[in-house]
Amino acid sequence: MSTHKHSNGMAVSPLTPGRRRWLRFKQNRRGYFSLLVFSVFFALSLGAEFISNDKPVLVIYQDHYYFPLFRAYPETTFGGVFATETDYKDPYFQELMEASGGRAFFPINRHRYDTINFDLAVPVPSPPTRDNLLGTDDRGRDVLARLLYGFRLSVLFGLGLTIVGTATGILFGAIQGYFGGKTDLFFQRFIEIWGSMPELYLLIIFASIFKPSLLLLLVLLSLFSWMGLSDYVRAEFLKGRNMDYVKAARALGVSNPVIMFRHLLPNGMTPVITFLPFRVSAAILALTSLDFLGLGVPPSTPSLGELLAQGKANIEAWWLSLSTFLVLVGTLMLLIFIGEALREAFDPRRR
């Protein structure tokens, strides 16, 4: 980006359409900063194990380096009694360390999403303390840790669902739009039937038949999430296939898949890209609502929806609902700001 001078928005020759759009996206400060902030948080959450964990990142014991995050060490390694894995939160471990002059480096937050704090002074859910910065939930698990891991899971799930749904939508829309005629008619009727299936009821039924898992959720939601997009891609392809350069390519003997995905798709990507952030936010919201209803991820998985449900069940524990609310709203808002900036950047009327 930096090699190009940006002469007040004018399309000087070497600006590719993509680069021009990126520059226009950057001009929208709100969207651009939202993207930066979101990326930073997402990157941090990807390294959640190093930020919030009940195992030390590094143990120096008798001049040896140990990395408990990546390997399980039995207690005997550090001069303990049992051959089972070390419980690093146990005061006994600290005694061992002090006795031998070893050192253990813990992450900033000494809780994993499923670590239960047994040393609480008050009944759970317990309010914020120096140990649990955002308090604990009703099973004594650290809220901050659960939010961090829950945010990661939500975003990853959202991205996964978006990628699967977008790919399917593009494929269906491309086939419909490019071949048109009977193919289009058949697919369109199929989509109408498929779209009229009650999604939520199907989810509830499946949740009662199968053991709930993230993969199952991903598959079930993917079955329905592609339909809106395929319409847009279809429209773009219908428009594009009558372009002269597509006819030219056909007359030149270029194969159908090549025309579809090298000529038409790049020109039909505008709705796809514009919708991406909105789709991610919709997917996150879908996962959260399903979790809130108890139809989502299996128990003990960190999830924003489950935290919200706990907040509702323990209305006096304000730290549960408030913190989860802020994380959820923050995430969705950042995504929507990014989406708006993208939409503006791709708007053909704004040259």
Added chain:
Amino acid sequence: MSSDNKPLVRARNLTRHFDVSPPFLNRVLEGKQRQFVKAVENIDFDIARGETFALVGESGCGKTTVARMLVGLERPTSGSMEFDGTDIALLKTRREMRQYRRRMQMIFQDPYASLNPRWRVMSIVAEPIRSFGTVKGNDAVRARVFKLLRQVGLGEDDAYNYPHEFSGGQRQRIAIARALATRPEFVVCDEPTSALDVSVQAQILNLMKRLQKELGLSYLLITHDLAVVHHIASRVGVMYLGHLCESADTRTIFSAPRHPYTKLLLETLPDLSMQGRQRVPMAGEVPSPMNPPSGCVFHPRCPYAMEICKKKLPERQNVGHELVACHAYQAEK
């Protein structure tokens, strides 16, 4: 043009109808009939190697449909089109069609629309090369593209620019370079100059002429511009409402036209010698090809129309290797 030489392209009774019927339900419920646009009706023509055959006619007369059928963008409803002895109308699979596609290419009317705006010239010109794999290896492809660009009068540096950085004439040169990329023998030019400025038209036509001489190309030129025909074509076919009225050498067409429609077309040409002479304006509108007039399709506008013209479609008549379809001409003889 030796007559004993087999023509490169030979079309016989070439016909294309478009189904424009209302949807099935409407036909059943509202009692509507099936409807067809008769875009091309029983057309015959030969194109010899190295010659330029021009198809002329008003817009909507079906000349572009002929071009699109030849390069495989449309399938003929009936009739045959032979390319180098093989009837390509009978080829069913893409694979069979492919080897002929390489040998005939097309230049489109609007160079602003026929080049993908997102691709650099390099990729545009290289596309047919890569598609047919005529040249292997990236360096070889690049060298071939450079050679093609030089051939059409562009520079090598132009390969790294986007289409929108070029003028209309330059874009048409790029389109020509792309069409020549697979070393075709036959090039269909669909109004190659009509989207260009008059000052540029001659340049493109001269380029086409030069390339024809250098590479031994045959052209099918689709145009409504008689000046272009005069400049470049060796033979001319005149189309009206899907029918071929007359085909003859360019010189014959311009000096001794046989069909009344050709005569009327030539009337529209402004030239110095007809100063002061009253022009005969062509009467009437072009009828709809969905519902063409009975008999000879030209009879409602024809100054020589007779009774038989309303009833019977005139048969094609060979005059030497030339051809005319007109009752009046027949009667005159």
